[in-house]
Amino acid sequence: MLPVLAGSTPIIVSVYNNTATIITDLTISYTDGITTQSESFASLSIAGFTSQQFAFAVPYNLTATVALKSYVSSVNLIPDNDQSNDTTTTQYICPALIAGTYTINAALATGGANFNSFNAAVSALSCGITGSVIFDVVSASGPYNEQVTIGTIPGASFVNTITFNGHGNTLTFSGNVGNPNTLLLEGADFFTFNNLNIIATDPTYAIAGHLYNGSDYNNFNNCIFTANLTGSSTASAAFVLNNHISNTALPGLSGNDNRLTGCTMVGGYFGVVISGLPGDPFNYANEIVNCVVRDFYAYGIFNTYAIETIVRGNIVERPTRTDGTTTYGIYFAYSIDCLIEKNIIRNLCGALPAFSSTIYCLYNASAGAEFYVNRWINNMVYNINAATSIIYGMYMPTNEYIQFYHNTIALDYAASTSGATYGIYCNGNEVDVKNNNVFITRGGTGIKYCIYNTGNLAFSDYNNFYINAPAGTNYVGFQFLPYSTLSAYQAGTGKDLNSVNVNPQFINPGAGNYKPSESLLDNLGTPLGVISDIVNASRSLVTPDVGAYEFVASQTDLGVESLATPDNNGCYTATESVSVVVRNYGTQPINFSVNPATVTVNVTGPVTATFTGTLSGTLAVGSTMVVSVSPAPQYVG
Known part of the structure; x- marks a missing residue:
């Protein structure tokens, strides 16, 4: 009642x-x-x-x-x-409709301006409010071991909002098959939760945060949602927005204009679920912004039957999860007019060195409509450290109306032993693939493609497709048949006529810095109205760069590319000449009479030595030079 x-x-x-x-x-x-x-x-x-x-x-x-x-x-x-x-x-x-600021403190009895539990505070709300209400959870007063269910609150509005300031406290509950939720908003609107840790502890039935039954205009800021970190139960998720009290992915009219900002979602079969009604009206305008989604079992971010979902600036990773299955970093299906931008997908097998299940880093199925395209912009995929998995950087099966712009996909895990590799996989019309940077040097015997198109791809151009894997069969592209070189792909398909095949010379891949430094890649994109890059640096509106990063190549940038002699076959004579290959990575030729340069080679081990070499002449942009070093350009082993 x-x-x-x-x-x-x-x-x-x-x-x-x-x-x-x-x-x-x-x-x-x-x-x-x-x-x-x-x-x-x-x-x-x-x-x-x-x-x-x-x-x-x-x-x-x-x-x-x-x-x-x-x-x-x-x-x-x-x-x-x-x-x-x-x-x-x-x-x-x-006793009366409430408004104002109150505390939640388990150490004190409920009375006056204090409530000794979350449920006591929610009970006071249930009759209605006359103004904005703030609950400050006293620091270190928890943990609060209770399930909290919040329904519609009379009087709540855009003006009369309800805020819980968690101050780092923990709300925890062990659920069951019909009631797995720790925090459940059931038709509740205009709530804000700040800095609260929400944990679902049951190993099978665990949903930490759950919005359903038309919960709108709710905000979660800097909260941590945690579900189980082991096990394959589909009844577990860190955060869910759908229309079923206990089923994680069942679609239905569930909520609009809800926002996760700066939150961390840990564990569960799903990290985050947004699942709307499979028909009009869809869910609309829900956002996941600047969050971390980690250590999920199968899906990082799962979005279906939605309009205008925004997924921006998130990190999706699985550094410590020790079990897993077919994996999806960001998954979208049956959704239109959505924006997925400036996200990082990385380290999906950090604690799974022998992982072999298929990995879809970015996934968009059955998408879009004319004038309501899904936009994937400035996303970054790297360090997909799977030993034998089939890996898709971006997977677009049976699609229409997708814009895939300015993304960087680096599939470069050298320790892989097998498994096919697809930078971009397309099947459908009205898919626009431009200004992307695809880099494949993954190890293993599996076949590899920068772009693989099983349909009549409408638009693909101004991309960089670089493939130089040490093993397996390397193809730049596929459309009805494979093409091993960019020129062959261009001639055979008529696609990517302005695309290039250039090593980006990433600044520091080991530290996750995949900004290019190669001058030959500078300013090769086409204007698409994208005004900033993955780190919010301004893009050129005339000559933007391909990939997720806008960069400026140095005018003078000389670097060592490799050791020319001795080679690395391990069979050496008593004396070996030493020479190195240097490359001009800058944007202008280097005249060594004007800009002198010296190469130094340090030899370590039982016998140490230092060799130097002076460069002469002129080195054109992008060109290489072999430099012998001295004294007596030989190393006595």
């Missing part, structure tokens, strides 16, 4: 005739455990298997929370000795 205010409250009882005999006379009673009130009702005609309501002449004076029990004392002037079908209702009392 809904809460009511204290005071005189009418008591109405519904009686059901569970026999074929007509009821002509009743005596009904109710009690609060202390006082019993009885009243007789005559001249009745309640037919068999029908019901009728009765209002007591004397109302009950509600002064505190109370359990009222009602029952039938006599039927047709005969005492009713079977009271197994009596009913009990708890009537909640609200």
Whole structure:
């Protein structure tokens, strides 16, 4: 029963005739455990298997929370000795509608401006609010071991919001098959939760944060949602927005304009789920921004049946998870007009060195509509450290109306031993693939493609497709048949006529810095209206760079590319000449009479030596030069 205010409250009882005999006379009673009130009702005609309501002449004076029990004392002037079908209702009392600032502190009793639990605070909200309400959870006052369910709050609005400031406290609960949620918003609107740790502890049925049944305009800032870190139960997720109280991915009308900002989602079969109604009206305008989603079992971010979802600036990774299955970093399906930008997908097998299941880093299926395209912009994929998995950087099966712009996909795990590799996989019309930087040097015997198109790809151009894997069969592209070189792919498909095949010379891949330094790659993109890059640096609106990073190549940039002699076959003579290959990575030729340069080679080991070489002449942009070093350009081993 809904809460009511204290005071005189009418008591109405519904009686059901569970026999074929007509009821002509009743005596009904109710009690609060202390006082019993009885009243007789005559001249009745309640037919068999029908019901009728009765209002007591004397109302009950509600002064505190109370359990009222009602029952039938006599039927047709005969005492009713079977009271197994009596009913009990708890009537909640609200002393007044609330507004203002309150505390939650388990060390103090509920009273005045303090509540000793989250549920006590929610109970006070249930009658309604007259203004904005703030609950400050006193620092280090937890953990709070309770399940919290919040329904619609009368009076809540864009102006009258409700805020819980967690101050790093923990809310924890162990769920079950029908009730797995720690924090559940059931049709609740205009809530904000800040800096709260929310944990679902059951190993099988665990949803830490759950919004459903039309929960709108809710915000979660810098919260941590944690579900189970082992096991394959699909009934577990860190955060869910859908329309089922216990099923993680079941679609339905669930909520609009909800936002996760700066949060961390840990564990679960799913990291984050947004699952709307499979038809109009879809879910719309939900956002996941600047969050970390990690150590999930199968899906990092899962989005279906939605409009205008924004997924921006997130890190999706699995550094410590020790079990897994077919893996999806960011998964979108049956959704339109969505923006997925500036996200990083990395380290999906950090604790799974022998991982062999298929990996879809970015995935978009059955997408888009004319004028409502899905946009994947400035995303970064790297360090996909799987030993034998089939890996897709971006996977677009049976798609239309997708813009895939300015993304960097680096599949460069040298320790891989097998497994096919696809930088970009496309199948569909109206897919626009431009200004991307695809880099494949992954080890292993598996076949490898920068771009693989099984349909009639509408637009693909101004990309960089660099492939130089040490093993397996390398193909730049595929459309009806494979092409081993960019020129062959261009001639055979008519696609990517302005694309290039250039080593980007990433600045520091080991530290996750995949910004290019190669001058030959500078300014090769085409204007697409993308005004910033993955780190929010401004892009050129005339000559943007390909990939997720906008960069400026140095005018003078000379670097060592490799050791020319001795080679690395391990069979050396008593004396070996030493020479190195240097490359001009800058944007202008280097005249060594104007800009002198010296190469130094340090030899370590049982016998140490230092060699130097002076460069002469002029080195063109992108060109290499072999430099011999001295003294006596040889190393005595």
